[in-house]
Amino acid sequence: MVAIAGSVPGDRSDRAKRLFFWLLAGLAAVAVLSIGTGASGVSVLDAAQGWMAGNLDPRDALVLKSIRLPRLALGMLIGAALAVSGAVMQGLFRNPLADPGVVGVGAGASLGAVFAIVLGGMLPVWMGQHAVSLMAFAGAGYSTLLLYRVATRSGRTSVATMLLAGIALGALAAAMVGVMTYMADDRQLRDLTFWGMGSLAGASWTKVGAALPLILPAILLSPLLARGLNGLALGEAAAGHMGLPVQRIKLLAILTVAAATGASVAVSGGIGFIGIVVPHLLRIGSGPDHRWLLPNAAVLGAILLCLADIVARMIVAPAELPIGIVTAILGAPVFLWILLSRKGVGAL
């Protein structure tokens, strides 16, 4: 943008840029809160004092290093991934209700992950410890592509078709997950149960390492899609008329959604609604321009998921709720609110 940008009424780019820095500050605050919250009772102040004085209690150090810090890192990573994949998918489908968790893409990722857990022996050896992530990525990618094919006719996506096809796709994936569960042995069943709860409880540096190679590129490369998704808001034909490489943008968007959704489902199960709530709040606050929406969504997604995780850990302490329950309680009403407000839905 040239220098006069921002002086024009209706131009919200300055507001969106300022918001990014406020969100970063918010993320730092939430990080401190998250590190200080947990069953063991280590406070941030204790930890900081101990660390500065060089006499941090070894037990506290262990709690911080191998429980709270990986949990915070995973929360930020997954939160950012869910929000960015939601924003990209909504841009691709030109609809604020398209969320990977709602329209069956999460279910497709789950199917891929379950396949890897139960029938892992059939997969090529080179996949190794990344088998669950990679299969979830494949499941998410395939279901996004299928959904787009079904719901889009001559460049326009029907919301009704998209939501209904998402229900069918989700049901089909759930049924196949059921078949896999039926085939699973006792050890696999235990893996499936823990994984399926949608939780950050088992966070470890290994899980962060498994998710990072898919999520980080998706988040960092997503701004490359921004102009394309802005153009797509006018429809595929108009985007093409403006000189955008529409097919390439769609492919890159589907890959981004699949990588971010697949990796987050693989390490933390299905966590819903972050992908709807975050982009929606940001569009209200600073407009739908994807150049700012995507980076802001990454940060706000990280903030909200870490906050939800803190709530999940505190509300029934010392036990904890699966985080998916917390995000659903917060997110489902927002989904209904968008559905009921004519403006948010746009051309239904």
Place this chain on the structure above:
Amino acid sequence: MIVAEDIYVRLGGRVILDGVSFRALPGHLTAIVGPNGSGKTTLLRALTAEVPFAGRTGMNGTDIAHAKAWQLAAIRAVLPQATPLAFPFTVIEVVRLGLASGISANRAHLAQQSLARVGLQGYEGRMYQDLSGGEQQRAQLARVLAQVWEPVLDGQPRWLLLDEPVSSLDIGHQLVVMQIARDFADAGGGVVAVMHDLNLTAMFADRVALLAGGRMVAQGTPAKVLDDANLSRAYRCRVRVNTPPDAGTWLVPHAASV
């Protein structure tokens, strides 16, 4: 120059265009007219490579079917019949989308000039979704104008392809929009407009292409093409063309069919 030769388009098992040849010159406003379902919009879509077609199309010597999207975007802009918008953009944000690509990139001030041109100055901060249908159509025209702001660039004419640009406008704004198209052509650019209103066509167009049933019925100056016989044959109703010496051309359709 825009050239289309022997265009065949088949959609859903039906032949929509059956060997249509069409020509538009820079400096001219060329109108495509014809009854509903005659293939007007499909011809425009062939010129924008939106529908698969057999035949040859060229724009300033570039093969339209095989050109890259960005190459075409640099020499022509397209106004569709209706543009539903997915997200709550403000009017200025919508117009700036037209600047996002192609040669006009990063010339933000053009957005405001373009809005003023279509009579929407002061609308910058309004939400696009809150505008009336006619205002939305003019905001889209502003976006399209911003994309090809200079009618001639580097000695090459640029093109406005408009699909029913005045369909939801009141009579005052119909004249405003037609005058914008007229001025673009007078400045050396080329305009191809799908039109329903034959009176506006007679007032503003340099050349008229009359389609019926997927075939070209007549092509030429309005005086030549818009006559009683051609129009009655194409529209299947009796049309009388009046040409009073002081008021240009005006048409009166009759109720009875031929």
